[in-house]
Amino acid sequence: MDIVILNSSEKPIYEQIYEQVASQIVNGGLEAGFCLPSIRTVARELRVSVITVKSAWEKLENDGLVHTRPGKGCFVASLTPSHLENARTERATERLRKELPYYKTLGLTKQELLELVEREYD
């Protein structure tokens, strides 16, 4: 459970937490059934409010990536490989769709964007 918070980021803290945990799940870094550390533990370690962590956990729940059992804890959902693949692609697509208008505004053609990706992806 490596989570890094950048206070300098524009993104809300709970989203930073959400994204990093979600990434680890869809990448298979966290196995199905794995019990996430308690919101209180995470809150203490990251030095944020309990509610902030809870917001992140709730987003994961909404995505169907985890199942929260009151009194027990929060467990990584058992997703089939195809589910995982879908989740990955879906998240990537969603992100890209939000970014594309920016490049279009700049006047980049599809070809130019492809070349840019080709060049910058290390």
Next chain:
Amino acid sequence: MDIVILNSSEKPIYEQIYEQVASQIVNGGLEAGFCLPSIRTVARELRVSVITVKSAWEKLENDGLVHTRPGKGCFVASLTPSHLENARTERATERLRKELPYYKTLGLTKQELLELVEREYD
């Protein structure tokens, strides 16, 4: 100065205005020296607050796309084609570099990302 505002959009209004004007400038739709309509005029036509338009104009100023002369108006900056080209590529590259880590943590290979761009760029 065609600007369309979608209240249903998630994007803040001032950003919608900014992006559309910026797009017209970098794409050559608005020539250097062109005097943008006054903030009040735009605000009236779009039926939004003056402050909202001002935010957009400020963003353009920050990007060096326009120069505001208090009491005279807001003029499209004179950028040589190469300047424009450089500015465009530089900003696109900068943006992409910030985004790439996201796709990498999702486990997307360069090839997968290229295909995604290919598919999503309408």
Next chain:
Amino acid sequence: MDIVILNSSEKPIYEQIYEQVASQIVNGGLEAGFCLPSIRTVARELRVSVITVKSAWEKLENDGLVHTRPGKGCFVASLTPSHLENARTERATERLRKELPYYKTLGLTKQELLELVEREYD
């Protein structure tokens, strides 16, 4: 926007609010595009915390029943009649599925339950 809160209820306040608004939407009592009263207004009137109302609004958003636009307000989503019908049936089915085990535990057969409904539905 008639909302009644029963402190005697076992249900959390935010769920009571959510259910009542959701009902009004799926029943067509609130038209698409209608702007819900602000969370602060509702909170004041119901004498509950702003956050409690916000939780209810978030649930509605998750169900796709409303769209929240920061700085503008929370608007009833435009759902087609079939969407509405689906939403209604889905909500009813979900509720019933949670209740059925109770009657089964009591040993009621399907026939007995049907007769009970027949008799009690005024």
Next chain:
Amino acid sequence: MDIVILNSSEKPIYEQIYEQVASQIVNGGLEAGFCLPSIRTVARELRVSVITVKSAWEKLENDGLVHTRPGKGCFVASLTPSHLENARTERATERLRKELPYYKTLGLTKQELLELVEREYD
């Protein structure tokens, strides 16, 4: 005393235990006077806390389904068939009456509700 606990269930464990035992009693699976295994025995077998089992036993006691004799054990109450039948119907009716308003506010007609029950009762 067959009790199965699903940790994946949303229901609290003590309720799962309660429902299964209650079901066996009202259905005649456990005869009047039968001495339930001790709390500690059940707790050990199900690998849950003693307190959890105690909660379930208390709920049974509240329902009048068992009588606990401190120091002796917990015995299934002697209910005549008609008593059982009355208890069953009464509890089912009470429950249903509380639920009906929910379906009505959703706009379900009696017919639709009957069909829903018909369809969902497995």
Next chain:
DNA sequence: GTGGTCTAGACCACC
């Protein structure tokens, strides 16, 4: 004015 985020601190049910 609107909603979005975050905090600290409280009480509850469940295990």
Next chain:
DNA sequence: GTGGTCTAGACCACG
């Protein structure tokens, strides 16, 4: 110990 709910109060971005 766990998560669930609720409160009061704060600051921010947007209009």
